[in-house]
Amino acid sequence: MKLIGSLTSPFVRKVRIVMAEKKLDYQLVLEDVWSSDAILKMNPLGKVPCLVMEGQDSITGAVFDSRVIVEYVDTLSPVGKLIPERGRERTEVKTWEALADGVMDAAVLALLENKFAGRPPEQRCEAWVQRQLDKVSAACAAMNQGLGDKAWCWGNHFSLADISVGCALGYVDFRFPAIDWRGANPNLARHFEKLGARQSFIDTAPPAA
Structure with missing residues (x-):
């Protein structure tokens, strides 16, 4: 592949x-x-x-x-099943993924509004950028609340929910380092630190600017 x-x-x-x-x-x-x-x-x-x-x-x-x-x-190998096959469990993991993907979508849109070479500075809309970053903040608060003091986003083991959240937060750090999402979301900050220690996250970290 x-x-x-x-x-x-x-x-x-x-x-x-x-x-x-x-x-x-x-x-x-x-x-x-x-x-x-x-x-x-x-x-x-x-x-x-x-x-x-x-x-x-x-x-x-x-x-x-x-x-x-x-x-x-996830269907190609029985190793480390990441998505439940059916029912409420599957829906919960996919909802976590959707929320995290929404953070990534919003961050990408904000970045493009500020950086896309095809749009001259006078055509860029700060209100649009702020609207996207407000989505990031709201989603982080929701993820922080949903995580609580649990070891993992869903169930009692690592899943696609955790991968999605880790990628979203990592992208915010990468593209918008000035955003202090950790300060208001201690549960999320703790979880992100744990995820960052996994070899899969270490090996795929975006390149330094």
Whole structure:
């Protein structure tokens, strides 16, 4: 399998961590979607991550969107099941993932509004940026409350919920280091520190600026 992505995308990082925790082999193919249209051959949306099945080289052999990819990858090996198969348990883990993905979406939108080269400074909207960062703050507060004093986001073991939360918080630290989400969310800060000690998180940390 080939995973097309970048070292800075939190969605790619989520897939990479899942692959590592599942102990699956793959080839990471780096792609800058902002400077090349090569990704369109595999994903018409022009986005990463994109997982390409072995021996395939067209859209029909590709899986895209991080939620779809991790869902598929979790079925490839019985090692470290990350997503419950059914029922309320599955819904809870996927809801954690959706919340964390929302943080990443909002942070990416805020970053693009400030940094996208195609938008001149006079066209950038600070109110839009603040609206996205308010979503980040609200989601962090919700995750902090949901976590409480539990060892893991869901159940009594590590799951996709924890991976998603860790990737979201890591991306906020990476792109918006001035945001002090830890100060108001001690439960989340504690959990993030624990997640950061896992080898899968260490190996996929975004490059230093």
